[in-house]
Amino acid sequence: MNKLNKLLHQELRLAIVSYLAGVEWVNFNKLLDITEATKGNLSVQIKKLEAAGYLEIKKSFKDNYPLTQCKITDDGRNALDEYVKDLKQLLNMK
Amino acid sequence: MNKLNKLLHQELRLAIVSYLAGVEWVNFNKLLDITEATKGNLSVQIKKLEAAGYLEIKKSFKDNYPLTQCKITDDGRNALDEYVKDLKQLLNMK
DNA sequence: TAAACTAGTTTATGAAATAAACCAAATTAT
């Protein structure tokens, strides 16, 4: 039994990372939109993912407003692949 | 975004249900063995799954010792199928 | 210039996962 990656085995974080795996830099509001999370929750979870080195967070200003963008890292991508592999095994899927 | 089934989106419970999906009645010790959980944790989690109607628990005695057996229900099987479907979608898998 | 909105962050709380402690009965050792 390989234990599942606990950081990724959580719906919101998994949704974030899965989404980011397929795209480039994405801003906070886009993530809010696709995950349907609250802002507080999203803020907390991307910070955790950043702390783990699974994504980069870039802060700037766009049209006078703060802009927070996220991008998955290689580590994040690898962790996601590993997680999916472990999960399939747990589920007895090929 | 279909939310994932919270009861199933937990490693131990998912391991239990996934395993039971492929077999008949299984006793407590076998589940302990395949999940590598502690007895307390296993006891708690099968009870939750039973409360949700995802599995049946049958208590008896075998060779003078208490024997607890579990079996997945149709509801449990359906919930697992649904969970896997939702998960695949979340992961952008076909 | 006050109200409402943008784009977040911080904190408080309730729920849940887990391990540790416990229990009753059976078995084995002394």
Add this chain to the structure above:
DNA sequence: ATAATTTGGTTTATTTCATAAACTAGTTTA
């Protein structure tokens, strides 16, 4: 015979975590 150990669990206590609510800081609009 009885003390110690093992079996097969359950209950309880603790810690962690997910989440919502409250807050911050600034911008735009009426």
